[in-house]
Amino acid sequence: MTLELETADAKTTTCDCCGATTHTVWGFVHEQGGGARCAYFVNWAEGRSKHPPHIALGYGAWGDGTTAADRRSIYAELHSGRWQFVDNGAPGEPPGQVQVFGAPLRARDVEQDPRGGEVKETLDFIVRADDRLPF
Numbered sequence: 342m343t344l345e346l347e348t349a350d351a352k353t354t355t356c357d358c359c360g361a362t363t364h365t366v367w368g369f370v371h372e373q374g375g376g377a378r379c380a381y382f383v384n385w386a387e388g389r390s391k392h393p394p395h396i397a398l399g400y401g402a403w404g405d406g407t408t409a410a411d412r413r414s415i416y417a418e419l420h421s422g423r424w425q426f427v428d429n430g431a432p433g434e435p436p437g438q439v440q441v442f443g444a445p446l447r448a449r450d451v452e453q454d455p456r457g458g459e460v461k462e463t464l465d466f467i468v469r470a471d472d473r474l475p476f
Contacts, residue, residue: 343373344463346470358432361386366473369403370463377403378459379412380442381467383474384431385419394419394476395431396467399442400460412443415451417464419476424464426451 348368356363367382380403385394401412416431417424426448430438439445451457468474 344378344466344470345371345373346467347371347377348471348473351473356386356390356392356432359386359391361388361390361392363387363390363392366471368467368471370466379403379463382431382434382438383467383471384434385475392432395427396424396464397430397434397438397442398460398463399438400446400456400463401443409440409443413446414439414442414444415446415460416448424468 351366363386365384369377380399382397396417398415399412416427418427
């Protein structure tokens with residue numbers, strides 16, 4: 342399946358807890374000729390922040406007639422040069438994000454989910470294809 346990236350907006354802020362300059366970019370991943378596979382947010386801080394780079398995926402059906410019940414929130418963080426699924430959202434994440442992205446899927450359950458391989462493929466695609474990312 343060929344994937345396509347649709348970049349959306351970006352913002353730069355200051356972290357409330359550590360004072361680091363933080364960046365957030367977001368967008369969608371589409372299946373070629375089909376609908377959105379997921380929406381995503383990527384957060385990272387400049388310099389030596391205590392917060393690792395973080396990706397939040399709203400994975401599942403998007404578009405007219407869909408709700409958060411049709412999606413799951415899936416999170417990953419960059420540790421030692423490798424993306425790992427985690428159970429939590431990023432610090433400073435929008436408070437209503439779960440109401441849009443769907444109920445969180447625990448990291449250990451991503452492997453067992455029928456679409457677990459597809460989720461990994463999508464995460465790798467975002468990291469490679471979104472040229473706004475510094476890693």
